[in-house]
Amino acid sequence: MTLSSPLLLAAGLLLTAALAWAAVASARRRTAALAAAGVVVPGARRAQLGTGLTIAGVAVLAIATAGPAAMVPVPRTAGTVVLAIDVSNSMGADDVAPTRLAAAQRAARAFVAAQPDSVDIGVVAFERGALTTARPDADHSVALAAINRLKLTGGTSLRTAIMASLSAITGKPVALGRDDTAPDIGYWPSATIVMFSDGQNQGGDVEPAATAAQRAGVHIHTVGVGTEAGATVKVDGYHLQTSLEKDTLTLIARTTGGAYHPASDAARLDGIADTIDLRLTVSDKPLPLAGALIGLALALFTAGAALTVLRSGRVI
Structure with missing residues (x-):
């Protein structure tokens, strides 16, 4: 696979890593606070999955913005x-x-x-x-x-x-x-x-x-x-x-x-x-992958939002 803008990929992956770190830190603080109060929240894993899918969508979108292309023999x-x-x-x-x-x-x-x-x-x-x-x-x-x-x-x-x-x-x-x-x-x-x-x-x-x-x-x-x-x-x-x-x-x-x-x-x-x-x-011809990756990113965002709504009734 080739990339037309590797710098955009690097920036996007850094943003994804930052979002993942923030999500993990936030989840740990929330879990610790609820445990201290003796509260058990049902569906916590589903909520974490929804957040994970959303972050995965960001990662896929970052790859798409870098202009990836696969070399296909034609x-x-x-x-x-x-x-x-x-x-x-x-x-x-x-x-x-x-x-x-x-x-x-x-x-x-x-x-x-x-x-x-x-x-x-x-x-x-x-x-x-x-x-x-x-x-x-x-x-x-x-x-x-x-x-x-x-x-x-x-x-x-x-x-x-x-x-x-x-x-x-x-x-x-x-x-x-x-x-x-x-x-x-x-x-x-x-x-x-x-x-x-x-x-x-x-x-x-x-x-x-x-x-x-x-x-x-x-x-x-x-x-x-x-x-x-x-x-x-x-x-x-x-x-x-x-x-x-x-x-x-x-x-x-x-x-x-x-x-x-x-x-x-x-x-x-x-x-x-x-x-x-x-x-x-x-001969090898470049096949642009950005469109397919954007579609995958939108699917991940939709799935993440749906799981979040099912847990709390609101998108966060």
Whole structure:
């Protein structure tokens, strides 16, 4: 149990102790005086009980004024989600209308809208390099603004995308060690990466990066944006054929315990938010107890007053 005002509790308990001492002293004097006069008062114990209940009510009320709260475990859908969105030039292909990038942006916005406030969402834009354009935050408008700002540029490095996403999750730079060994970044089971890409990787072996995410407990769900038939894009005056390469995206998802989601058209992209499962976590939430304690105090006051009335016909 926690208290918002421990000083009020201390003051209330001192007052309760003073009242209890005064009640005991008064009862002893009254008993001594009546005994000296040879008078026996029936119901004395009932009167003492009434006084005791009243003092107990004061004690409970003192605790209530201190703002007590119990920490209660509450299950909720929570954690961190990083949306890693491919902004390489191949994402300008129009085999998914109006373009792969525009369709991915629409799906990412739908995903953000589907998440509760308990989920922190960040955005990583990636091509050969990667940039955290929005750090994970409960304010989802920040993520939406970052998604809307995305522009096409460069090639594709899924390896860099994964490491940048892990950096966004941990809040510090994360890099593979020598010989591509996975770094020790702790365990982040409530974190998820959702990667939107056409899978055309040009940035090195992705498996070590996927293994680093797997060891950290981070699931990666991949969304393949494009078609296997592909389309032609114009880059620096050249016309290049580009198509969806799902094998690498499937490998990333399988390695990390996530899932690969094909999205060959806009309609299938719109449903991605409903297919990705976030993990349930249990967190301690403060449950205020003041109201219940005040009710208990009033019950004690009422019981104490009733016993006093039954003994003497008046409230004292």
